[in-house]
Amino acid sequence: MGVYNIRMKWYVLIHFLLLSPSIMAHPVIYKGGSVYWGTFMPQMNIQRLSHSFTPKLAIEAHSNRFQGVNDYQDYQLGINWLVKKWLNQNSQANLYTGVYAGYFDDATSNGLTYQTMLMADWESRTLYTAGSVDAYFYDDDMKFRYSYRFGVAPYKAAMGELQSWLVLKLDYFDDLNTDLMITPMLRFFYNNVLWEMGSSLDGDIFLTLMVHY
Template structure:
């Protein structure tokens, strides 16, 4: 096999590392994802019956919307673009369940819908995410974009490091635009992100484990 095809295969293998932050795993794989930031804390446990679909439990304590959401989340890989030195993805995310507003009796039907897109090489990463929530007593639309750089190119199975900046827009929040410098580390099935949101004066901590 020509060396250029071997190199391309190794590059794509590194891009598809098991601990990628993407919401769909390999067929038959399970994933636990937790996010903690200045707006909400969430936990998502999902199973991927195919390489393009996943479904699982999702719960979110949203301090900005004063509600706790519990339900099911379905993720769909709508489109993937593979190139010798890069990869792009487009995902659909849908959630349905119930929201329990702070200080109120009873739960209300609730749900959300979102789109997420990313593109990366072994050195550069960019992503965009939009999500619309309806938690019964409150509705919101949020946007988040990231850009990241890898200070070195790691081999498959080694420790990967990314320095990133995330910019979010929450129109209804006291600080509609929020900037979070963060560091992403992953190796094997584990990914950890730690950062600090300047406007909210709060830490960000996300982690993912695939099995």
């Protein structure tokens, strides 16, 4: 119980720390917009499908698979909420949260699982930073996944042009890694498709595909 309380305090603290700097693309987009978002690594596979009913609220179905965490696999349904958006002349920042519930299965047990997410980002045409915390509650346990990104665009892309980014991604997941996972990657946007390719310093390939429609 004591360990649980300490972890809860850390969770709250990190939530607030991440309000200023900020992770990935947006879990809530334009009204009527849908997104497929797949992240693939040897030890981690996350697939998400969401639909935004308003520019502030989206429903999401997703599946997480963490091979390193006792072969954990879940299927969840939940909502994403754009808590706050800051629009400046040449930049924007967003704060999102999400809650999900579903079914999990791992090497030793199965049952109900819950997840919460907090994500914040700031981006201009040439700089990009984002951070997120995901908490997974299942089997009387709680695990956290932290992610932080910083990206630089080598040029300003105009409408209809390929947009490119050089991104450094830092990840930490309870039980999955004993060390911080550092992944340099390339990120591209073209029309409604985003894709990322990289490799962690340990040699693990990282791929992301995101399609807006």
